[in-house]
Amino acid sequence: MPTPHPQLNPEQIETLGRELDELRNRTLADVGERDADYIRRMIRAQRGLEIAGRLLLEFGWLPPAWIGGTTALSLSKILDNMEIGHNVMHGQYDWMKDPALDSKRFEWDTACPSDQWRYSHNYMHHTHTNVLGKDRDIGYGILRMSEDEKWTPSDLLNPVKATLLMLLFQYGVALHDVETERIVAGEIGLSDKRDILRATGRKVGRQSVKDYVLFPALAGPGAPFTFAGNATANLTRNIWSFMIIFCGHFPNGTHEFSEDEVENETRGGWYVRQMLGSANLTGGKLFHILSGNLSHQIEHHLFPDIPAHRYAELSVEVREICQRYGLPYNAGPLHKQFGSVVKKIVRLALPFSSDPSKTDEMPATVRNSDGRSAPEHEPVLAGV
Amino acid sequence: MLATLTPRRFLRSNFVDLLVGPHGIDRYLELIRPELTIHDARAEVVSVRRQTARSVTLTLRPNAAWRGFRAGQFVRVGVEIDGVRRTRTYSPASVEGAARELELTVTEHPEGLVSRHLLAHARPGAVLHLGDAQGDFVLPERRPSRLALISGGSGITPVLSMLRTLCAEGHADPVAFIHYARTAADWLYAPEVRALAARHPNVRVAFVATRGEDRGAGVHVSGEAIAAAFADGAGLHDAHAAVCGPPALLEAVQSIFEPERVFAETFTPPSIVLAAGATAEGTLHFTRSGASAPIGAGSLLEQAEGAGLTPAFGCRMGICHTCTCRKTAGPVRNVLTGEISDEEDEDIQLCVSVPAGDVALEI
Numbered sequence: 001m002p003t004p005h006p007q008l009n010p011e012q013i014e015t016l017g018r019e020l021d022e023l024r025n026r027t028l029a030d031v032g033e034r035d036a037d038y039i040r041r042m043i044r045a046q047r048g049l050e051i052a053g054r055l056l057l058e059f060g061w062l063p064p065a066w067i068g069g070t071t072a073l074s075l076s077k078i079l080d081n082m083e084i085g086h087n088v089m090h091g092q093y094d095w096m097k098d099p100a101l102d103s104k105r106f107e108w109d110t111a112c113p114s115d116q117w118r119y120s121h122n123y124m125h126h127t128h129t130n131v132l133g134k135d136r137d138i139g140y141g142i143l144r145m146s147e148d149e150k151w152t153p154s155d156l157l158n159p160v161k162a163t164l165l166m167l168l169f170q171y172g173v174a175l176h177d178v179e180t181e182r183i184v185a186g187e188i189g190l191s192d193k194r195d196i197l198r199a200t201g202r203k204v205g206r207q208s209v210k211d212y213v214l215f216p217a218l219a220g221p222g223a224p225f226t227f228a229g230n231a232t233a234n235l236t237r238n239i240w241s242f243m244i245i246f247c248g249h250f251p252n253g254t255h256e257f258s259e260d261e262v263e264n265e266t267r268g269g270w271y272v273r274q275m276l277g278s279a280n281l282t283g284g285k286l287f288h289i290l291s292g293n294l295s296h297q298i299e300h301h302l303f304p305d306i307p308a309h310r311y312a313e314l315s316v317e318v319r320e321i322c323q324r325y326g327l328p329y330n331a332g333p334l335h336k337q338f339g340s341v342v343k344k345i346v347r348l349a350l351p352f353s354s355d356p357s358k359t360d361e362m363p364a365t366v367r368n369s370d371g372r373s374a375p376e377h378e379p380v381l382a383g384v
Numbered sequence: 385m386l387a388t389l390t391p392r393r394f395l396r397s398n399f400v401d402l403l404v405g406p407h408g409i410d411r412y413l414e415l416i417r418p419e420l421t422i423h424d425a426r427a428e429v430v431s432v433r434r435q436t437a438r439s440v441t442l443t444l445r446p447n448a449a450w451r452g453f454r455a456g457q458f459v460r461v462g463v464e465i466d467g468v469r470r471t472r473t474y475s476p477a478s479v480e481g482a483a484r485e486l487e488l489t490v491t492e493h494p495e496g497l498v499s500r501h502l503l504a505h506a507r508p509g510a511v512l513h514l515g516d517a518q519g520d521f522v523l524p525e526r527r528p529s530r531l532a533l534i535s536g537g538s539g540i541t542p543v544l545s546m547l548r549t550l551c552a553e554g555h556a557d558p559v560a561f562i563h564y565a566r567t568a569a570d571w572l573y574a575p576e577v578r579a580l581a582a583r584h585p586n587v588r589v590a591f592v593a594t595r596g597e598d599r600g601a602g603v604h605v606s607g608e609a610i611a612a613a614f615a616d617g618a619g620l621h622d623a624h625a626a627v628c629g630p631p632a633l634l635e636a637v638q639s640i641f642e643p644e645r646v647f648a649e650t651f652t653p654p655s656i657v658l659a660a661g662a663t664a665e666g667t668l669h670f671t672r673s674g675a676s677a678p679i680g681a682g683s684l685l686e687q688a689e690g691a692g693l694t695p696a697f698g699c700r701m702g703i704c705h706t707c708t709c710r711k712t713a714g715p716v717r718n719v720l721t722g723e724i725s726d727e728e729d730e731d732i733q734l735c736v737s738v739p740a741g742d743v744a745l746e747i
Contacts, residue, residue, distance in 0.1 A: 025721050036467030047407075047415055091705035097462075097469040097730060099424075100411060103705050104731070107406035123698030123706050203406075210402050267701065304703055 017268025060225030082292025130277035453517030460515030536629025714743030
């Protein structure tokens with residue numbers, strides 16, 4: 001563990017939990033027309049950009065149409081996945097009782113079928129955030145993202161694998177639930193994942209036919225330009241969402257946890273873990289929208305089902321609470337946070353820690369001979 | 385033979401569905417106008433009128449996605465209030481078979497969020513969401529030769545729909561239309577019904593006030609009063625009754641007619657809502673599995689599992705929404721917010737909900 005946990009006693013953790021519960025309930029009691037108007041405005045913007053992008057790309061042989069169309073379609077896919085899809089599927093708008101904004105029914109413009117995403121993300125990642133061995137968002141099963149993960153020679157490829165994951169991110173997310181690393185390790189067979197593979201195949205098929213066959217075909221001889229524009233839009237979305245998502249939990253200063261540490265964790269303890277394990281991005285209003293407000297990753301992890309456009313307001317109180325309890329509030333601009341993620345990916349390709357800033361810090365956990373984490377001293381979250 | 389390709393058929397095709405995937409064509413059409421959807425049934429309010437101080441009558445134009453109703457049935461109507469779609473059931477008063485016209489009369493309930501909203505805010509041009517018509521309270525396929533249509537209060541709408549439908553069909557057998565309301569000022573549709581009776585000699589009408597100075601003769605439902613309402617003087621001989629209103633009215637009519645000669649519908653009695661903290665008594669119904677269990681301790685998720693069911697779940701702390709499940713009826717309390725909700729057909733999080741009375745879940 002690179003950074004030691006701040007010391008909080010169980011009573012403090014419970015009081016903090018109650019404060020955050022109170023903030024949560026106060027916000028939920030206030031959701032209404034303002035939030036409904038906001039998400040519908042986002043949807044109108046996304047659908048408008050999508051229609052404009054698709055239309056322009058039908059004339060993709062004209063350079064200005066190709067550039068404009070590709071830009072509009074990229075923005076449409078980013079909005080669809082980040083500010084609309086991700087947030088709607090968290091149940092942030094379930095209270096509206098609108099079937100089109102229902103977390104259980106919403107489907108998004110990406111390769112991953114939404115029901116698989118809801119399981120691996122809403123449940124696995126948000127419940128077990130940053131718990132090594134449980135949160136598969138730590139490296140997506142292919143990257144070494146923590147010193148507490150045992151180094152293997154294939155980790156030398158960490159930067160290469162990360163680059164590939166970034167470029168093909170929608171497929172990486174789609175294969176998340178297939179747990180390829182467990183198939184490779186022989187723990188499970190392909191047949192165990194037949195249903196998931198079939199559903200993924202169907203979704204990938206429909207998405208591919210739309211982007212790479214039908215819309216190009218409608219452009220007649222301009223088909224290659226439409227194809228290239230659609231592919232670029234998907235690629236742009238992949239790179240952007242990879243960057244935002246990897247800045248959520250891996251920049252310098254975020255904590256990881258061992259399974260032992262979170263045993264018998266209370267609601268207060270869960271809140272503390274979310275704050276310690278997440279990092280924010282600073283930027284302007286448009287940046288926050290295009291990041292799906294995942295730039296407010298800390299607030300998102302505390303309140304994953306509160307409409308995300310409220311995170312900016314909530315951050316004022318959350319920051320104050322962090323200060324009062326002596327908890328870190330990790331925030332920085334994209335270039336700085338992503339820079340530290342890139343450094344981590346490169347550093348962890350090697351079996352030893354090459355970051356000199358880490359050596360003088362007291363590790364909260366040490367590695368057993370089998371590479372698993374075990375508490376070195378009494379863990380601060382014990383008994384919570 | 386190839387079916388002609390209409391615009392509607394084209395928009396419903398797999399080809400278009402692929403192009404507009406994954407959201408579907410309605411999510412684009414509604415941006416032009418909300419009622420242009422071809423899969424989602426919606427209706428535009430075309431006129432709003434006030435018959436009484438406590439009611440509002442809406443004439444709606446449903447879109448082609450709506451599949452109509454049979455006289456006497458009810459329709460789920462969704463209206464958005466402060467960002468939330470609230471759904472209530474109303475029995476149309478309009479004639480059966482008019483697919484593009486629907487008339488609803490909404491009576492104010494003192495605590496009723498939707499009825500009070502519609503009374504205050506319904507305007508032409510507003511768009512409402514419609515569900516499929518439901519309910520067995522309909523005219524028999526073989527129309528009864530002598531029929532009493534009896535209603536109390538807002539229960540007039542389904543029997544008026546029956547009367548209008550019979551008149552439109554040219555039904556010539558005797559019909560007695562009897563309506564009970566508190567005062568003459570509460571009588572709904574009195575001019576319309578009297579005008580119908582004036583044009584159809586087989587229809588006779590009685591409007592009765594049950595309270596105050598308007599309180600008239602025949603205030604008590606009796607066989608004689610119903611017999612007198614038939615124009616042909618043949619009493620209750622071979623007569624059937626369709627009755628809609630409060631439970632007491634139903635019981636009174638059911639005591640007069642033989643069971644196979646009366647069909648009836650009442651309003652759902654208000655569910656008992658529990659104070660925060662207390663444990664409710666009652667039964668949990670799991671509609672998909674057919675199981676049921678008495679209310680016990682713990683969340684609905686725990687209680688469903690205790691009944692041997694295996695609903696999907698994740699975090700068990702109200703975060704991930706994996707256990708979200710359709711509740712078809714009954715009051716539940718959210719243990720995180722303390723909020724009690726007893727709407728029909730709403731999605732709830734099982735892991736943070738406890739029953740506050742009889743609850744039916746789609747598990």
